[in-house]
Amino acid sequence: MLQTLTPPTGRRTVTIHDVAAELGMHKSTVSLALSGKGNVSSATRARVMQVATEMGYQPNPLAQRLANGVNNSLVCLCSGGLDVGLTTEKVLLIQKQLGKLSLEVPIYTFSEWSNEIANSQASQVRNLCRQQPRAIVCAAHALNPSVFEELNQYQIDGGIVVAYDIEVPINCDQVIFDRNDNAYQGAKYLIEQGHREIGIGLSVPEQWHIDEGNTPQHQRLAGFRRALEEAGLPFREEWLFRHSTYEIGGAEMAKHYLESKQKPTALCVVNDYVALAFMVEMARHGIRVPEDVSLVGHDNQPVASYCPVPLTSISQPVERIATQVVELLAARLAGDRSDPKKSIIRGDLIERQSVSKR
Numbered sequence: 001m002l003q004t005l006t007p008p009t010g011r012r013t014v015t016i017h018d019v020a021a022e023l024g025m026h027k028s029t030v031s032l033a034l035s036g037k038g039n040v041s042s043a044t045r046a047r048v049m050q051v052a053t054e055m056g057y058q059p060n061p062l063a064q065r066l067a068n069g070v071n072n073s074l075v076c077l078c079s080g081g082l083d084v085g086l087t088t089e090k091v092l093l094i095q096k097q098l099g100k101l102s103l104e105v106p107i108y109t110f111s112e113w114s115n116e117i118a119n120s121q122a123s124q125v126r127n128l129c130r131q132q133p134r135a136i137v138c139a140a141h142a143l144n145p146s147v148f149e150e151l152n153q154y155q156i157d158g159g160i161v162v163a164y165d166i167e168v169p170i171n172c173d174q175v176i177f178d179r180n181d182n183a184y185q186g187a188k189y190l191i192e193q194g195h196r197e198i199g200i201g202l203s204v205p206e207q208w209h210i211d212e213g214n215t216p217q218h219q220r221l222a223g224f225r226r227a228l229e230e231a232g233l234p235f236r237e238e239w240l241f242r243h244s245t246y247e248i249g250g251a252e253m254a255k256h257y258l259e260s261k262q263k264p265t266a267l268c269v270v271n272d273y274v275a276l277a278f279m280v281e282m283a284r285h286g287i288r289v290p291e292d293v294s295l296v297g298h299d300n301q302p303v304a305s306y307c308p309v310p311l312t313s314i315s316q317p318v319e320r321i322a323t324q325v326v327e328l329l330a331a332r333l334a335g336d337r338s339d340p341k342k343s344i345i346r347g348d349l350i351e352r353q354s355v356s357k358r
Contacts, residue, residue, distance in 0.1 A: 033045040033049070073134065077138075085301070090318050119144075136162075137163075138163050145169070164321060166216060180222050182223065182298055183200070187268055189312070190355065195294060197263075200241070201268070202240065202241070224268055241257060249274045266294040267296070272313055276311070279309060290356035294354060315347040
């Protein structure tokens with residue numbers, strides 16, 4: 001009969017080497033017995049399991065994933081940052097749906113990148129890839145371009161990548177939210193209601209060159225300008241209102257609007273929370289929505305219906321985006337080896353009371 005063993009004193013973790021030494025066996029024999037693999041007798045396996053349990057041995061999850069390779073259940077969900085809005089909602093929806101597939105889905109977020117720390121995100125992703133997850137799902141809108149070099153190498157080494165939000169420069173499955181179309185829809189709707197003096201509010205720092213790159217802000221501005229050009233209307237730089245995010249951004253935008261010598265009769269505002277704060281500030285200064293200025297928001301979050309004047313908004317269909325990401329990944333995990341797929345998701349305009357006809 002085996003004597004009950006006492007785990008090593010102190011806080012040191014019991015390793016497979018400790019179990020092997022206690023049993024007088026080779027580490028590989030103990031590993032096979034614990035994993036249920038290999039040609040190990042049932043008696044030996046039972047003895048190893050009992051001693052390991054009595055010593056308080058716990059398998060190392062990272063070592064298990066490395067040993068299992070493509071058969072592990074780890075799917076890493078990465079984002080270049082989280083917010084109080086739809087970025088976080090999409091991440092959580094994807095995590096929830098993947099969890100229902102019995103997958104382990106930790107969320108990794110990275111600090112916003114700048115030229116000074118351009119390699120920070122790439123280094124973090126490189127370390128993540130070394131854990132050999134079965135797949136990586138990434139929200140691409142706030143990732144440094146150097147990250148995609150790491151993800152591309154991870155794919156070459158046999159990993160699965162699914163990207164969403166904006167288009168990425170690697171050959172993987174992608175779910176792209178068409179912000180260009182959202183802004184186009186908003187501006188076109190205002191034009192159809194008779195407005196000819198239209199501005200746009202975007203959350204971008206003053207020093208950013210908004211016309212460059214594949215950023216969400218660039219896509220929105222391009223769609224807005226496309227609608228103006230189709231209608232033969234000029235784009236007026238002074239009616240591009242740059243501001244911070246969410247309610248503070250709305251207050252900033254209102255300040256800039258009130259300081260303008262010539263004011264547009266209508267505005268495309270990104271996002272609904274910015275539009276809400278802008279609307280409240282307008283009311284404080286005796287400017288009416290929609291009689292004096294019409295507003296179209298973006299994302300169609302629940303707050304749009306509860307603004308002082310219910311807000312016309314173009315939706316960002318987060319559930320469709322999340323579901324499409326999960327479906328593409330599930331197919332890859334099941335063995336789909338077809339060419340990478342690219343899915344384009346577009347929103348819908350929801351009319352409320354924040355736009356008047358001219």
